[in-house]
Amino acid sequence: MAADVGLDARHERRTVTDTTRGLSQPRVIPVAAPVLAGNEQAYVLDCLRSTWISAHGEYVGRFEAAFSEFCGARHAICCSSGTAALHLALLALGVGPGDEVLVPSLTFVATANAVTYCGARPVFVDAEPQTWNIDPSLLEASITPRAKGIIAVHLYGHPADMDAVLDVARRHGLFVIEDAAEAHGAEYRGRHVGTFGRMATFSFSGNKTITTGEGGMAVTDESALAARVCQLKAQAMDPTQRYWFPCIGFNYQLTNIAAAIGLAQLEMAGWHVQRRRQIASWYREDLDGVSGITRQAEQPWASHAYWMFSVLLDEAVADRDAVMARLAERGIETRPVFYPLHTLPPYRADANSALPVAERIARSGLSLPTWGGLTREDVRFVSECLRDCLGQ
Numbered sequence: 001m002a003a004d005v006g007l008d009a010r011h012e013r014r015t016v017t018d019t020t021r022g023l024s025q026p027r028v029i030p031v032a033a034p035v036l037a038g039n040e041q042a043y044v045l046d047c048l049r050s051t052w053i054s055a056h057g058e059y060v061g062r063f064e065a066a067f068s069e070f071c072g073a074r075h076a077i078c079c080s081s082g083t084a085a086l087h088l089a090l091l092a093l094g095v096g097p098g099d100e101v102l103v104p105s106l107t108f109v110a111t112a113n114a115v116t117y118c119g120a121r122p123v124f125v126d127a128e129p130q131t132w133n134i135d136p137s138l139l140e141a142s143i144t145p146r147a148k149g150i151i152a153v154h155l156y157g158h159p160a161d162m163d164a165v166l167d168v169a170r171r172h173g174l175f176v177i178e179d180a181a182e183a184h185g186a187e188y189r190g191r192h193v194g195t196f197g198r199m200a201t202f203s204f205s206g207n208k209t210i211t212t213g214e215g216g217m218a219v220t221d222e223s224a225l226a227a228r229v230c231q232l233k234a235q236a237m238d239p240t241q242r243y244w245f246p247c248i249g250f251n252y253q254l255t256n257i258a259a260a261i262g263l264a265q266l267e268m269a270g271w272h273v274q275r276r277r278q279i280a281s282w283y284r285e286d287l288d289g290v291s292g293i294t295r296q297a298e299q300p301w302a303s304h305a306y307w308m309f310s311v312l313l314d315e316a317v318a319d320r321d322a323v324m325a326r327l328a329e330r331g332i333e334t335r336p337v338f339y340p341l342h343t344l345p346p347y348r349a350d351a352n353s354a355l356p357v358a359e360r361i362a363r364s365g366l367s368l369p370t371w372g373g374l375t376r377e378d379v380r381f382v383s384e385c386l387r388d389c390l391g392q
């Protein structure tokens with residue numbers, strides 16, 4: 001495995017040594033961290049030496065071409081963040097004031113915020129209990145005449161049930177955007193996510209499976225949508241008339257430096273994805289059969305990309321927050337599942353009802369350390385500590 005080069009050094013750096021007391025404390029295991037073990041440094045240096053450090057430069061085009069091949073979409077347009085990619089995708093599809101867009105409540109806040117940026121209203125839909133993704137059987141009841149589209153999120157890297165979502169969308173004339181921010185490498189029925197909806201968006205934030213530091217990508221098979229995204233991300237300048245601005249645009253461009261990091265990451269995409277699946281299989285080996293733990297269940301039609309390996313703790317057996325605190329004492333960083341968005345201050349007044357599945361998953365769910373630098377030993381240590389917390 002080529003990328004094992006550099007990983008040991010990274011581990012070393014994360015070892016906490018308390019020199020004042022002469023004690024070597026156990027290593028802190030972060031919940032997520034990037035692995036920059038390929039051509040990242042060489043490509044970034046190339047940008048600096050060439051002085052091509054802004055949004056123009058060869059790495060931008062190379063990163064986009066490599067990403068479009070990676071996910072199988074005809075067009076890939078990079079931008080400054082996954083949130084910007086969502087905003088651009090919604091605008092390209094014509095979302096504006098007064099519109100409604102159906103979104104899962106159990107997701108990162110950016111999914112709903114991007115809808116709000118357009119002057120539209122997110123309508124929150126409950127989660128499906130197995131995959132934790134938007135429940136397709138609940139979509140129809142949330143569709144009003146103002147509904148324009150649906151954002152399906154592939155939460156933690158597990159694909160949403162796209163056939164079921166697309167079926168509802170087709171019958172009601174709605175677009176579908178896939179928020180694949182967490183799903184680099186995930187497959188739905190044998191095909192990489194990102195080409196099931198009319199558009200899809202990815203994030204390259206520092207803790208995501210493929211990173212550029214901060215960054216995002218919008219992908220689509222439709223040239224008209226791609227052209228619209230390209231224009232909007234750079235102040236909407238007319239592509240045929242420089243410095244002519246026919247409408248209001250944004251500066252959502254990605255720098256050549258960030259694209260250079262992204263290209264180097266993509267060259268090792270296979271390793272990054274395979275490594276996470278390996279880590280998940282170690283967790284399964286260690287934790288399957290432990291009572292009180294339920295995994296986000298990989299469905300037969302899915303290939304889970306395991307941005308995060310996440311579990312529910314049976315509320316009758318253990319208190320999630322107490323378990324997280326005990327793991328932290330042993331140097332293990334974890335994270336709670338997202339708060340359901342319909343319970344957050346900006347959105348709760350608007351929420352029309354309780355969404356019990358999302359609320360239960362959010363109360364009892366946590367993500368365990370999942371990133372490429374973890375070793376078999378690390379995973380065994382985390383699993384043992386977790387079992388210990390559950391008295392097993």
Ligand SMILES: *Cc1c(COP(=O)(O)O)cnc(C)c1O
Pocket residue numbers: 080081082083084107108110111153179181182202203204205214215216
């Ligand atoms: C990370 C994330 C985003 C936002 O991406 P940024 O690059 O941080 O703006 C959007 N949606 C989901 C589901 C995410 O996890």
